[in-house]
Amino acid sequence: MTAPRRPIAELPLRVRYHECDGQGIVFNAHYLAYVDMCSFEAEKALFGSHDEFLAHGTDVVVAEANLKFRAPARYDDELVVSQYPNHLGTTSLIFDFEIRRGETLVAAATVRYVFIDPASLRPTPPPDAVRKVYAALLGD
Template structure:
């Protein structure tokens, strides 16, 4: 899914309670992992999520999609990688790859919309963040 390079890589270890009765990570937890990594992306752009909010903008998920390629289990060590697929005026598509070692176990993309913190209406991102995202977008 795309030829983007990761902007962030977040390691994690699967916790027991994240698995279903089959012993496999419950599918919705992969999106929770992506959400955790999205805060790392905010840190890469602004220093922290709080610093982003202080600039008057926030990010909301408008669309989420993952393709599951291999099951993960308790105590697996994963790395969630996020990279820029496309930058729009008030939105962006962030590519997702989740690896266990060298094995790609899930991939997909989320579409995020930039919003103003005062009314949560769509707004362009700060120009410095937009420039970083544009540089990371595949040509």
């Protein structure tokens, strides 16, 4: 039996009225914003802050995002966004995200980030110190 995955970060949030569409449910684009907010919480947990991550001489950009909607979220729902490591490549990093309302899975996301050189904005392998942090999450 496989042990349950442990999240890198969890972000509790409450759905705000303006995030809902005319049908009274969270507008789809807001789920990516929730994922992005959680990714910064993970960065803080791993490196101390976004600035401390950038001090390593690297940054990341989103190259691909996939969302699967499972149940609607509505105004004033209390959600938790959880981030899990998935894959570390040569210049990319993949995370899985779950957005839950209690035990109900509301949405699942997979996001591929690419490490870039902040000056040229070109893909580049991450510095060894950064690679080690992410590799440790995956047991590599």
